[in-house]
Amino acid sequence: MNLASKYFINGLIVIVPIAITAFVIVYIFSFTERLLGQYLPIHFPGLSLIVVLLVIVLIGWLSSHWLLKKLLGYGERLVCSIPVVKFIYNSVKQLSTAVFESQKLLQNAVLVPYPHPGVKALGFVMPELSAPLAEKFAEEHVCVFIPMSLNLTSGFNIILPRRDIIPLDVTSESALQYVITAGAIMPRGNDSDN
CATH class of the missing domain: 2.30.30 (SH3 type barrels.)
Structure with missing residues (x-):
């Protein structure tokens, strides 16, 4: 392998994970900005970041309470009763669990x-x-x-x-x-x- 192709592969190894991560983060925040712009009268830079972080923490907090655990369990059973949706949902859930608990x-x-x-x-x-x-x-x-x-x-x-x-x-x-x-x-x- 010559030096140029080695540097090219090294560059890909560095850039690809950063690019994918940046793309996902930018997409989530731009989606949140558009959504907030439609429904909230106030808007300032960084509002979407605050809202996304608050929603994540709120869902994590709520999911630790027994009532919401029961509701989430019921919703999960409902989703898992639909044949194609069950496969997609379980695959995504297992992948995300594996990634976050890797x-x-x-x-x-x-x-x-x-x-x-x-x-x-x-x-x-x-x-x-x-x-x-x-x-x-x-x-x-x-x-x-x-x-x-x-x-x-x-x-x-x-x-x-x-x-x-x-x-x-x-x-x-x-x-x-x-x-x-x-x-x-x-x-x-x-x-x-x-």
Whole structure:
């Protein structure tokens, strides 16, 4: 790979996430500005930012109360009773949950024998197996997510004996960087500063 194409790829890696994030934020705020402009007599710069933040905090606060939890549960059951809408809603909900909880989920980096014995792949230990799965095994098994390089949104979930797992003493951020960069950046230990 020549130097120009290397710099081009590095530029894309830096620009694409920033551009997508900026696009989503600008779209949300411009939509809120248009909506507020139609229904509120007052308008000042930054009003949409304040309104969006207040709405997010208000919904988060309300969703922690039992009455709204029941209403949200009822609404969710209603949405999930519509065939096509159920698929879209569940997919978006699972994706957003995975994105916002990814720091919790992708913490325990391990090495596992994958795709066959003799080689090792970096993966992340997932939550405990549910009872219907765990009872199928004579010894303790765990679920490990092995992300695909350059794309954390796809990968493989494998279930294997706990004895086959090699725990890694590395930071979760550096393990994720290792995956995202296809091994160009090696994982760093928990005690390293850089």
